[in-house]
Amino acid sequence: MLGLRVVRITSGISLRNFSRHATLKSSQSPVGFIGLGNMGASMAENLVTKGHRVVVYDVVPESVAALEKKGALVASSPAEVAAQADRVVTMLPASRHVQDVYEGPNGILSSVRGGALLIDSSTIDPTTAIDISKKASDKAAVFMDAPVSGGVVAAKAGTLTFMVGGDEAEYDAAKDLLSFMGKNVIRCGNVGTGQTAKICNNMLLAVSMIGVSEALNLGQRLGLDAKTLSGILNISTGRCWSSDTYNPVPGVFDGVPSSNDYNGGFGTALMAKDLGLAQVASTETLSPTPLGSLAHQIYRTMCQKGYAEKDFSSVYKYLSTEESCEPKQ
Known part of the structure; x- marks a missing residue:
């Protein structure tokens, strides 16, 4: 003792x-x-x-x-x-x-x-x-x-x-x-209701982080600076926690995992786990969650590609480094 x-x-x-x-x-x-x-x-x-x-x-x-x-x-x-x-x-x-x-x-x-x-x-x-x-x-x-x-x-x-x-x-x-x-x-x-609230919140968080990452990646490929676009999003209707507090682009904010090579924070493997819980619940209750299902697949794929221990905002890095869908000549 x-x-x-x-x-x-x-x-x-x-x-x-x-x-x-x-x-x-x-x-x-x-x-x-x-x-x-x-x-x-x-x-x-x-x-x-x-x-x-x-x-x-x-x-x-x-x-x-x-x-x-x-x-x-x-x-x-x-x-x-x-x-x-x-x-x-x-x-x-x-x-x-x-x-x-x-x-x-x-x-x-x-x-x-x-x-x-x-x-x-x-x-x-x-x-x-x-x-x-x-x-x-x-x-x-x-x-x-x-x-x-x-x-x-x-x-x-x-x-x-x-x-x-x-x-x-x-x-x-x-x-x-x-x-x-x-x-x-x-x-x-x-x-049990606390857990219900949490898995619903995290499903929404995963979807919003993917959406913010897609928008910021697209904007940069079209020539916009990430800080400039983030500033616009954060005073516009696209604003959310994933953009104004936990921005996934390195260098936009200090003190967040994206500016520390996506170390620390909430791991991709944990997000995949939480999304899995949400999918089990949606199946049991016959609740359609198509975006939650797609988010689950994205984060599971990231785990297989070496992002498991990185913060879940590394979905931006995953998306921004994916090869172009443009057909090869």
């Missing part, structure tokens, strides 16, 4: 009243955080810098060491995190990772405390979220899905949007914690 001094939740105190009990200040009651990737590391750091004692775990030792240097405490497994914390946040790549972290031999549910609040900010399929929620309930714990929007820039700034699916009675407790990492915390409904 870590030997931490842990203040337990007093019997009879509901999670929704947690933030109103002065004896349980953030500095006294540790928060667990599992998953320290591009997003998770910044989210956990915000909790540390804003006064929380944070117990972290990740499979990558370097990621753990970086947070430890900033003041986080370290656990050796998800089970050890859950044994030390009454509130645990997870931020993981895919459904299988979430299932392993929660349900594996050294998973959260093997040692979770009764009354604990478990918040998963990964993007997974709604069915998995609902299943884990039921298993957490069997352990007298509360599980909520709370995927995020805003990307690495918002994760670092603490301005993420959280889409929360969970019991309304416990929502205030979740919002109290998530507000240290985000600007907008919105309850969507019961468990």
Whole structure:
């Protein structure tokens, strides 16, 4: 064990009243955080810098060491995190990772405390979220899905949007914690609805990023400067987040992945995964999503062509380097 001094939740105190009990200040009651990737590391750091004692775990030792240097405490497994914390946040790549972290031999549910609040900010399929929620309930714990929007820039700034699916009675407790990492915390409904909101958002994001990339590539091939065209788009009807905040053309904006050789940010493989979740959902509900389907195919193709670890805005580079469709003489 870590030997931490842990203040337990007093019997009879509901999670929704947690933030109103002065004896349980953030500095006294540790928060667990599992998953320290591009997003998770910044989210956990915000909790540390804003006064929380944070117990972290990740499979990558370097990621753990970086947070430890900033003041986080370290656990050796998800089970050890859950044994030390009454509130645990997870931020993981895919459904299988979430299932392993929660349900594996050294998973959260093997040692979770009764009354604990478990918040998963990964993007997974709604069915998995609902299943884990039921298993957490069997352990007298509360599980909520709370995927995020805003990307690495918002994760670092603490301005993420959280889409929360969970019991309304416990929502205030979740919002109290998530507000240290985000600007907008919105309850969507019961468990699973947060994931539904997220996959719909990411499908739209993928489509808009492809559209912006196509327009900027076409404009440049017709002789327009990318900055000039971007400026026009951003005061015109084509304006969107992919053009005015996360522009995919290198050099248009500083501090975005496109100006860092598409490193960091939200990986193409993760976007392909999220689009796959949206396609499964569209099939199950008989919802026509032709542009979402095409976006899925484009991002899957990019993964096969070496873009898997690059930021999803690298679709601009992929499109701009494709050979011309003009027939050869």
